[in-house]
Amino acid sequence: MTxxxxxxxxVDVRDLWPSxxxxxxxxxxxxxxxxxxxxxxxxEVVQQEKPIGSMFLDILxxxxxxxxxxxxxxxxxxxxxxxMGRLLIYAAGCEAKVVIWVATEFMYEHAxxxxxxxxxxxxNASFYGVKVEAIKKGDDSxxxxxxxxxxxxxxxxxxxxxxxxxxPPPEVQQCEEFFRPLIVKMLGTEPRFADSYGNAWWHRDRFxxxxxxxxxxxxxxxxxxxxxxxxxxxTWSSVDLNNSLFDALKKDQEQFQSAIDPKANWFWNRHSxxxxxxxxxxxxxxxxxxxxxxEETRAWMIEMLxxxxxxxxxRVERLLAELRTQPEDGADQP
Numbered sequence: 001m002t003x004x005x006x007x008x009x010x011v012d013v014r015d016l017w018p019s020x021x022x023x024x025x026x027x028x029x030x031x032x033x034x035x036x037x038x039x040x041x042x043x044e045v046v047q048q049e050k051p052i053g054s055m056f057l058d059i060l061x062x063x064x065x066x067x068x069x070x071x072x073x074x075x076x077x078x079x080x081x082x083x084m085g086r087l088l089i090y091a092a093g094c095e096a097k098v099v100i101w102v103a104t105e106f107m108y109e110h111a112x113x114x115x116x117x118x119x120x121x122x123x124n125a126s127f128y129g130v131k132v133e134a135i136k137k138g139d140d141s142x143x144x145x146x147x148x149x150x151x152x153x154x155x156x157x158x159x160x161x162x163x164x165x166x167x168p169p170p171e172v173q174q175c176e177e178f179f180r181p182l183i184v185k186m187l188g189t190e191p192r193f194a195d196s197y198g199n200a201w202w203h204r205d206r207f208x209x210x211x212x213x214x215x216x217x218x219x220x221x222x223x224x225x226x227x228x229x230x231x232x233x234x235t236w237s238s239v240d241l242n243n244s245l246f247d248a249l250k251k252d253q254e255q256f257q258s259a260i261d262p263k264a265n266w267f268w269n270r271h272s273x274x275x276x277x278x279x280x281x282x283x284x285x286x287x288x289x290x291x292x293x294x295e296e297t298r299a300w301m302i303e304m305l306x307x308x309x310x311x312x313x314x315r316v317e318r319l320l321a322e323l324r325t326q327p328e329d330g331a332d333q334p
Contacts, residue, residue, distance in 0.1 A: 009136045013076050013104055014288060016134040016143050020076040024132075025049075025058050028074055028102065031145070032061060035072070038147040039100060039128045043070060052093035055086065060094055071096035078162070078169040079103040079110040079129070091125070100128045106150050108164040114151040126153045131160055172203045174287055175222070178294060179206045182220060185302050191309050193218075204287060207232065208305065212317040218308050219280075220301040222287045227297045229304040230267075230280020231312050239275055241323055246270050246277040248319050249312075259311045260304070280308075 017024035028035065029045050036043040042064035050060040059072040071090045075083050079101065091099045101114065106129050114127045121127070129151035134143050150160045168176070186193040186208060193208045209217035215234040221227070233249075235242045249256070250268060256279075257266055264281035271277050281304065285297040 007137055009139075011134050011136055011143055013132065013134045016145060017076060020074070024076050025074060027145075028072070029059050032059075034145065034147055035100065035102070035130065038130050038149050039152060041070075041098065050090075050094065052090050055089065057090040057094060060096075063098065068098060069094050069096045070098040070100065072100045072102065074102040074132075076104060076132075077171065078105040079107050081110075084110055084113060097124070098126045098128070100130060102130045102132050102147070104132055105169075106131060106161050108158075108161050111151050111156060111158075111161045115156045118151070118153045128152050171287065175203045178287065178298065179220070182206065182298050182301055186305055189302075189306055191306055191313070193305070193309070208309075210309070210313055210316070212313075213320065216316065216320075218305055219278075220305060222285070223282070225284065225286060226282040227285035227301065228280050228282040229301055229308060230278045231308055231316070232276060232278055233316070234276040235320075236275050239273060242275045242277055243270065243272065244323050245316070245319055246279075248323075249279065249316070256311055260307045279312075 013024075017027060025048060029048050032043040032045055043061045044064050046060040046062050046069075048059055050057040057071055058074050061070040061072055062068060063070060071087070071094055073083060073087045073090060083101065083103070087099060087101050090096070101110075111129055114129045117125075117127045128149065131148040131150050133146045133148065135146050136143055148157075148160055150157055167173070183196045183206060186196065194211065195209060197207045197209070204222040206220045207217055208219070209215070213235075215232075215236060217232055219228070219230050219232050221230070233242055233245055235245070246268075247270075250270075253268065257264070261281060265283065266281050267278070269278045283297070283300060285293065287294075289297065
C-alpha cells in the first residue's frame with residue numbers, strides 16, 4: 001500500500017502529532033505493535049528517553065521472547081545526517097541488535113547507508129528504516145497513522161525513498177518563504193542592513209551581520225515555541241573577549257531594554273565557555289502558525305531588527321575596539 005492508493009489522502013503529520021517529543025514519541029511507545037507489524041517483529045517497550053552518554057534515545061525496546069535490545073530513533077521530519085549519527089551512537093550505547101529509524105521521508109543516501117549497514121552487519125545486527133504518514137481514507141474520515149517499511153535486512157524499497165537529489169524539505173521551503181520578504185525589507189530599510197545569511201545547519205535562522213564585524217550581528221529566528229530577535233556576539237577566537245564584551249553591555253541592561261522595548265520578554269545569555277553570547281527578545285510563535293499569525297510575527301521582526309541595530313551597533317563596535325587593545329585579546333580579528 002502506498003500514498004497513492006485509491007481513496008487515501010496523505011495529510012501533514014503535525015495534524016496528528018503537533019510535537020515530536022511530547023506527542024509522537026509517547027504515541028509510538030504506546031503503539032509499538034504497529035511498528036512491529038511494519039517490520040515483522042514483536043516489540044515491547046523498555047524505556048522512553050533512555051540516557052546514552054549526554055544524549056537520549058527516543059525509545060529503548062526489546063523483542064518479545066528473546067529480549068534482544070531494540071533501539072528506536074524517531075523524527076517528524078525528513079531523515080537527516082544528525083539523526084543518522086545519533087542512531088549509530090544509540091545502537092552502540094545500548095548494544096542494540098535491532099535498530100529502527102522512523103522518519104516522515106527517507107533521503108536516498110540515508111536509506112542507502114541503512115542498506116549498506118545491513119550488508120556489513122550480516123546476522124549480527126538488523127537496521128530498519130520506517131516511513132510514518134498521517135492519512136485519511138475519505139474526506140470525512142478521521143486522521144490515522146500509517147507505518148511503511150522502507151529499508152530492512154536484505155531489502156530496500158526505492159519507491160518509498162526520495163530521489164537522490166530531492167527538493168528541500170517542506171519546512172525548509174516554508175522558512176524560505178517566510179524570510180524572503182523580511183530580507184527584502186531589511187536590505188532596504190534604515191539603518192541599513194548590508195546582507196543576510198541562512199544558517200547551514202538551522203534553517204529557522206536569518207543572520208544580518210553588523211557593519212564592523214562579519215560574525216557579530218542581528219538574528220531573526222524561530223525556536224521550538226518562540227520567535228526571537230537578538231544580538232549575536234560571536235568573536236570565535238577568544239572566550240575572554242566575548243565574555244568581557246557581554247559583561248560590559250550587561251552593565252547597561254536597563255538602558256538597552258528601555259530603548260528597544262522595556263515590556264518585551266528579554267534574555268541575556270552569556271554562554272560562558274563559548275565564544276558567543278546572545279541578547280534578545282522573544283514572543284510566542286511557530287513557523288507552523290497560520291498565515292495571519294506568521295504575517296504578524298514577520299512584522300514584529302521587521303520592527304525589532306532595525307531597533308537592535310540602532311541601539312547596539314555603535315556601542316558594541318566601540319567596546320570591541322577598546323577590549324582589543326588589551327594584549328591578551330589582540331589576536332582576535334573580524
